[in-house]
Amino acid sequence: MPLINFAAREINYKIVYYGCGLCGKTTNIQYIHKKVNPSARGKLVSIATEEERTLYFDFLPLSLGTVKGMKTRFHLYTVPGQSYYNASRRLVLQGVDGVVFVADSQIxxxxxxxxxxxxxWDNLMDQGDDLSKLGLVIQMNKRDLGEIFSIEDMTDLLNHTESPILEACALTGMGVFETLKVVCKQVISKTGQG
Amino acid sequence: MARRRGLVINDRQMRLVDDILNKLRQVSGSRFISLVSTSGQPITTSSAEEHPDTLSLASLAASSFAATQQLAEVLNEKEFTLLFHEGRESNLHVAQVSEQVLLVITFGRETQVGKVRLYTNRAVEVLRPIFHAIENEEQAPLLIDDDYSLLADEAIDDLFAGME
Incomplete structure (x- = not known):
């Protein structure tokens, strides 16, 4: 459920990029920040370690402009991937409207x-959210590398919800905006369903 | 399973809230006040000067407060209800209003910490029932209808045109 402010005529949706450490979540956000029209985006905020590993999150606000009289924004977040940062991941997931699960295709x-x-899924279930209202997209990243799983094998393992799957190479930008487009459209259609 | 929760604030509620924030800013002598959701989204602001980057501020203040709650848990403390950062020129105070709403207030040397805390606590007492009511309302996002979805789809296509 997004934050709707009728007085300010604003709707804010929260989208979280999730996945294991070094799978390319931050690279997705950095590519979006680099390529999208500067007038449509805010500042990229990153809380990272000295080695540029995400410590807490990255944050990038994107403005869609005015839709039916309402200023519509997507707030993009990443989570830290390493398993011991679960407390941080749970915090970033609060109030989420859509998730991009970034999978590292390497075997x-x-x-x-x-x-x-x-x-x-553990964290989402613990939040007690109605998951039928959540947008979810699976991005199979690093498709340019050798020694990678087939899409079919990865789908069997990582897509029990039959969510849309997109192939990507976040470093070159292949599939980055396709993924973002699908998840943005999903959160709008899912939150609109009574 | 629980209903996914959000905040839908109407004009009347927001006018009420803005009045309280403006009054708080005046009596406390603070520079800037913002209400943000615990998920990191800005709700409204009251400012005498140019706004800081409210989107980044909301995201960082909410995250910082959430981390403070986790610290409380680690220390076996029930909760830390406020967060305070002291700077050379300005200070930041974050207080919890309701389950989903935080109050962020900045002030400089022209006022006193105690005064800001006192008036902030009073404002929170007045704001709390308003947001309890908002959080417990049956929310029907009638605005996000087929028409809105269609127009938003087109806007998304336009925004990302040529980038795929």
Missing amino acids: TRLDENVESYLNL
Whole structure:
């Protein structure tokens, strides 16, 4: 459920990029920040360690402009991927309207992907949200690398909800905006369903 | 399963809230006041000067407050109900209004911490029932209808045109 402020004529949706450590969540947000029209975005806020690993979150507000008289915004967040940062992930998930689960396609990252996917559902269920109202997109990232899983195998493992799947290489930008577009449209249609 | 929760604030409620914030700013001698949701979204502001980046402020203040709650848990404390940052020129005070709403207030050397805390606590007492009512209302987002979805879809296509 987004934050709707009738007096200020504003609707804010929250979208969270989730996934294991080094899967490319921050790279997605950085690419969006670099490419999107500066007038449509706010400042990119990153709370990272000295090694540029996300410590708490990245945050990027995107403005869609005025839709039916309401200023509509998407607030994009990432979570820290390493398993020991679960307390931070739970905090960032509060009030989420849509999730992009970024999966690392490399065969060597199988365990981390599965652990992160199960952790996402654990955290969402603990929040007690009605998950039928949540937008969810699976992004299969790093498709440009060798030694990667097929889309079919990854779908079996990481998509029990039959959510939309997109292939990506966040470093070059392939699939980044396609993913964002799908999740943005999803959160609007899901929150609109009575 | 529980209903997904959000905040839907109408004109009358917001006028009431804005009046309280403006009055709080005047009597406490503070520079800037903002209400933000615990999920990091700005609700409204009252400011005598140019607004800071309210989107970043909302996101960071909410996260910082949430981290403080986790610290309380680690220390076996029931809750820390306020957060205070002291700077050279300005100070930041964050207080919880309701389950989903925080009050963020900044002030400088022209006023006193005790005065700000006293008036903030009083304002929170008045704001709390308003937001309890908002949080417990049956929310029907009638605005997000087929028409809105269609127009938003077009706006999304326009915003990301040529980037795929």
